[in-house]
Amino acid sequence: MRRTTPRILILGGGFAGIAVASRLERRLRAGEASITLLSRENFSVFTPMLPEVCSGALEVRHIVTPIRSQLRRTTFVLADVGGVDIAARTVQLTHALTGERETLPFDHLVIALGSETSTFGVPGVREHSFALKTLEDAALLRNRLVWLLEAADATRDAAERRRLLTITIVGGGFTGVETAGEIVELFASVVRFYPNIAPSEVRVVLVEAETALLPGLPSRMGAYAARRLAARGVVVKTGSGVTRADAQALELQHGERIETATIIWSAGVTPSPAVAGASLPLTKRGAVIVESDLSVRAHAGIWAVGDCAAIPEEDGGVYPPTAQHAIREGPLLADNIVAVLRGRPTRPFRFRSLGMMASLGARKAVAQLPGNRVLTGFPAWFLWRTYYLLRLPGLDRKVRVAFDWTLDMVFPRDVAELRVYRRLPSEVP
């Protein structure tokens, strides 16, 4: 019987999936295996810059890189994963634009589907809050922030204006902290265009259930972030979780009700549920449990990586779901597939975190450096910008972002409220 070329199928075009495919392209000899990558968007998003898209400091397209321009030897499929049949070794997919369904066979399957926003079932949150996880979320939020300035400027009702001008961010991790800092920057830049709004009327509230911001990081970082944000006018509320949300307000555990028209939920993520029915070993949160070489035990040729995988650390925990880890797990996973194809032993994933950084707006940031040292203020902000600019994929994207940042130092942010329709009138049912 003629042997076919092994088929490697990667699900997800985020940090992890792209890292796997790029390394496979470099390592595989011509004809050694075929690579297919399937994802629901034809670009990858540089998530650390999403808060700046939401505040208008960066243009929406500048922080995404087309998958087709990043990968040359990989077949790209723009589709949604419907399910995985481990026994039949196939993936069911629905093409994102045509809705056509198809089944793709594989020999090696890499699950790199990331995570999605989790509201932890808190009543009303799913219906009444904005997420900040995808590019669409950031673009939607940016328009929302401009919309509410227009609405507040137009209303004569003082209580309604106060509610419109109260933006509440839930989650004091790095996403929430950065978003709060960025929104303050946006309002500081543009509120002068709205004669009926006094700058003091704008209220940005940051809510964190733990007793300090940036939980899990050195306490000095959280304390510095709280001080800096408070100095910029952000109302920081720690030690009280959210109990419910509705169209008018957000309620906290200790009974407070914050009248707000915009709730931004950045309190947590949960692994992608797309492979939940595939009878793979999953944690309670739904992450695929893998061995230290990123393979799934007792399922030869099945691998998982990034936010959707529970990858064992040496000390018994699991690696955190960050881009920093995903971009290092991906190449190791690719090397291990190549090792299996060549009949060689695989290697375990071992990595010590380089630290975390959070930009706070107004050219200030806070950074955890190796050895648990903490850097604050302008040097940390400079480090944040330099590091992430270098990490952004694609020279053209780097140049565009550098230009956006330069222009942002000179000009106020854009308050064009865009209503962009996706379909032609004839296509609307």
Ligand SMILES: Cc1cc2nc3c(=O)[nH]c(=O)nc-3n(C[C@H](O)[C@H](O)[C@H](O)COP(=O)(O)OP(=O)(O)OC[C@H]3O[C@@H](n4cnc5c(N)ncnc54)[C@H](O)[C@@H]3O)c2cc1C
């Ligand atoms: C606002 C924000 C800021 C962040 N800042 C930082 C930071 O500063 N530093 C850091 O280290 N980490 C940061 N992170 C975390 C980081 O983004 C994630 O850890 C990282 O994206 C994980 O990579 P991944 O490839 O596992 O998942 P993702 O990057 O989420 O990629 C998953 C891919 O799978 C696709 N997909 C999902 N479901 C389906 C489906 N059913 N069908 C088809 N395709 C699907 C998605 O479209 C996506 O392309 C941030 C996250 C956010 C939201």
